[in-house]
Amino acid sequence: MTQSTVIRKDTGSRAAVPAPRGRAAARRRGRPRQLGAIVLFLLPALVLFLLLVIAPILLAGYASAFKWNGFGLPENYVGLDNFTRAFQDPTFLGDLSRTGILIGLSLVVQLPVSLGLAMLLNQPLKGRSGYRLIFFAPYVLSEVTTAVLFTLVLSPNRGLGQQISEWLGIDALNGAVFADPSTVLYALFLVISWKYFGFHMILYLAGRQGIPRELTEAATTDGASAWQVFRHVTLPLLGPTIRISVFLSVIGSIQLFDMVWVLTGGGPIHASETMAVTMYQFGFRRFEVGYASAISIIMFLLSLIFALFYQRYVLRRDTEGALTTMGDQR
Amino acid sequence: MTAHLSRRTLLGLAGAGAGAYLLSACGSDESADPNAPQTINWWHIQNTEPMLPVWAAIAKEYESAHTNVKVVIQPLENEAFKAKLTTATQAGSPPDLFQSWGGGVLKQQVDAGLVKDITADVQPWIGSLLPASVQPFTIDGKIYGVPFDVGMVGFWYNKDLFAKAGITAPPTTWAELLTTVSKIKAAGIVPIALAGKDKWPGHFYWAYLAMRIGGLGALQQAAVDGNFDTPDFIAAGQRLKELVDLQPFQKGFLGAEYGSPDGQAATMGNGGAAMELMGQWAPSVQASASTSKKGLGDKLGYFAFPAVDGGKGSVAEAFGGGNGFAVGKNAPAATTDFLKTLLDVANQRKSAATGAVLPTVKDAADAIKDPNSKTVASSLAAATGFQLYLDQAYPPAVGQQVNDSVAELIAGTKKAEDIVKDITTVAKSQ
Numbered sequence: 205m206t207q208s209t210v211i212r213k214d215t216g217s218r219a220a221v222p223a224p225r226g227r228a229a230a231r232r233r234g235r236p237r238q239l240g241a242i243v244l245f246l247l248p249a250l251v252l253f254l255l256l257v258i259a260p261i262l263l264a265g266y267a268s269a270f271k272w273n274g275f276g277l278p279e280n281y282v283g284l285d286n287f288t289r290a291f292q293d294p295t296f297l298g299d300l301s302r303t304g305i306l307i308g309l310s311l312v313v314q315l316p317v318s319l320g321l322a323m324l325l326n327q328p329l330k331g332r333s334g335y336r337l338i339f340f341a342p343y344v345l346s347e348v349t350t351a352v353l354f355t356l357v358l359s360p361n362r363g364l365g366q367q368i369s370e371w372l373g374i375d376a377l378n379g380a381v382f383a384d385p386s387t388v389l390y391a392l393f394l395v396i397s398w399k400y401f402g403f404h405m406i407l408y409l410a411g412r413q414g415i416p417r418e419l420t421e422a423a424t425t426d427g428a429s430a431w432q433v434f435r436h437v438t439l440p441l442l443g444p445t446i447r448i449s450v451f452l453s454v455i456g457s458i459q460l461f462d463m464v465w466v467l468t469g470g471g472p473i474h475a476s477e478t479m480a481v482t483m484y485q486f487g488f489r490r491f492e493v494g495y496a497s498a499i500s501i502i503m504f505l506l507s508l509i510f511a512l513f514y515q516r517y518v519l520r521r522d523t524e525g526a527l528t529t530m531g532d533q534r
Numbered sequence: 535m536t537a538h539l540s541r542r543t544l545l546g547l548a549g550a551g552a553g554a555y556l557l558s559a560c561g562s563d564e565s566a567d568p569n570a571p572q573t574i575n576w577w578h579i580q581n582t583e584p585m586l587p588v589w590a591a592i593a594k595e596y597e598s599a600h601t602n603v604k605v606v607i608q609p610l611e612n613e614a615f616k617a618k619l620t621t622a623t624q625a626g627s628p629p630d631l632f633q634s635w636g637g638g639v640l641k642q643q644v645d646a647g648l649v650k651d652i653t654a655d656v657q658p659w660i661g662s663l664l665p666a667s668v669q670p671f672t673i674d675g676k677i678y679g680v681p682f683d684v685g686m687v688g689f690w691y692n693k694d695l696f697a698k699a700g701i702t703a704p705p706t707t708w709a710e711l712l713t714t715v716s717k718i719k720a721a722g723i724v725p726i727a728l729a730g731k732d733k734w735p736g737h738f739y740w741a742y743l744a745m746r747i748g749g750l751g752a753l754q755q756a757a758v759d760g761n762f763d764t765p766d767f768i769a770a771g772q773r774l775k776e777l778v779d780l781q782p783f784q785k786g787f788l789g790a791e792y793g794s795p796d797g798q799a800a801t802m803g804n805g806g807a808a809m810e811l812m813g814q815w816a817p818s819v820q821a822s823a824s825t826s827k828k829g830l831g832d833k834l835g836y837f838a839f840p841a842v843d844g845g846k847g848s849v850a851e852a853f854g855g856g857n858g859f860a861v862g863k864n865a866p867a868a869t870t871d872f873l874k875t876l877l878d879v880a881n882q883r884k885s886a887a888t889g890a891v892l893p894t895v896k897d898a899a900d901a902i903k904d905p906n907s908k909t910v911a912s913s914l915a916a917a918t919g920f921q922l923y924l925d926q927a928y929p930p931a932v933g934q935q936v937n938d939s940v941a942e943l944i945a946g947t948k949k950a951e952d953i954v955k956d957i958t959t960v961a962k963s964q
Contacts, residue, residue, distance in 0.1 A: 217653055218729055273642050273646075273930075274623070274624065275620070275623045275624075275642050275643050275645075275646035276618040276623060276624070276626070276646030276647060276648060277624070277626075315814075355794065355796075356796070358793070359786075359795075360786030360789070360790075360794040360796070361784070361785060361786070361796055361801070361806070362786045363796070380785060380786030380788070380789060382786070382789035383730065383786040383787065383788035383789030383790070384788070384789075385788075385945070388789070439578050468731065468789065469732075470787035471730070471731050471733075471788065471789070471941070472730060472731070472789065472941070472945055473788075473938075473941060473942050473945045473947055485934070488613070488616050488620070489930065489934050490930050490931040490934045490935075491620070491639070491642065491930040491931065492622070492930075492931055
């Protein structure tokens, strides 16, 4: 709603009906003077946001239309060539499928495990908060720290993992999970899960604690088994939390960089490369900044489109304030 | 300073952030008079001991001798330096003096008009440097940078493990090298340490083989016409495949880094492999990455990359590179004089004495202490030809493709005939 319509409606309403008085009315109509104050207080944040978020996005978009090595100014205009190149580049197409695999694994393995643990830790058991702390601890470590840690643990020659498997008399690891193109992506997924499952677990725990005890008690009184209570009461009521957790997980997978960069550098032979790694390789290794910008724009659009659709179709019920829906009935 | 909003300004704002842009735009005052007050912005990547304090001391000394000059030093980590430099150049204001490896990236910077032609300024004293070391910084006959460090790649081997495998003399031909590898492997020792994750150590093999098979001319010609799909380059890949088929590398080499606690240098330094193909810095990195922190000491030997039977290249031709400094286009007049001071014999001796630098000034060679480094320095001084690392000599996109492609060859996913086509495709697109 623009300012002019506010004013017009304002005068219109004054002519037709007696103007409502008091704070409520002011809030409903937003006086121009108040609007000025709002703009004034928004300005610093807005300027920063424009300069540090919006401007770089626009500039990346601009650079993506050039064949440019990053030195001096972009002059060689190529239109959408960088984008067509990306969708013909086997490495980039591989990135897309690898990102898909990681998203799939996260949704099918990581989140259910986190949910199960959250349910477990919701039971009254001894040392519950201790467990919660331990499971949450990995999330506190930075991505780089985690990556370096697992490089050492899973190192093929003197790593802890190798020593343990030798001690157990199995050579399951074969010492080189990160060196084998067929296992590297799954090894990477395990490390990512190790870091993030605690975060999702805490989300679910918080969500679980928001469910009124009367509901589960009522279900139990009506003779529902523990599984039925979980399936028909807890799980639906955890809906909003699960939907947010899925959202964060997907966006995180699309933008995955630090962990991969430190653990594998995207190798061996691109077997664990992600879009962000490819972007970095082309930007700062090959100095093909135009092409790297195009990849960054594709990543941005993927995240944006996913976020918009997800909010529109999946999160809508949550943002409308309904706890859950059963068919058409609220 | 008047700011009119141009594309350059916009890019500068975005790239370097508003504050940095304003500072850099107002900070470099161009002056042709070497006696006017001026500031030299110097970015280097020797951001750790032992070279960090050496550079700082030289700058301090220079400031006290030239009271009108201030040297502002920005020590940066290698990756951070690359990122920061691109953003600074987009703002049209490169630093006055900055790290350069010469070759392809320097050429791109020259083409973008960011680097000063210093041929006339350095002419009086450039003769004191090893000619091979200046080559990567010479583009179209003009000098755009000066190296302070130069080295070459060769085989570093563990004398004890060689003796254990019953090998009396280092191999001098590729065929002998293959037999040596087989013998070492038969003795239950890992023949070669390799960092597959880092890719660049692998490209040394392919590049050296191409040099020995096709000669220096073949590599230079490929750079000119962007064609690597020639019998010589294919043969280089096939020879390398012969080595790879012997499975000479340590376990998990495809995931190994060069300098990490379990990487290529550590494997060598801990006596876990018999040899590695690496530059002049190998002994010091082996020592620092090893568990004992001492490396192999006098058990470490060096031999030149062997000849290939029927090849056009000579064993006396060196493959390597070095570190140097290029001068930004807006640099104040005193910059080249400061560069001259950095490279005088006394300062080169100081640098060489740290063990981290192989000096480019011929008369400073006597300051090299380590016997292995002396070997490298004398081979380099006697070299009949010099080729810069391919991932630095060629445009960066081509160089990285060489690294990627050789990694694919070593991993066994691509053939020698395929990789030359891939590299050619990238070279033609530049």
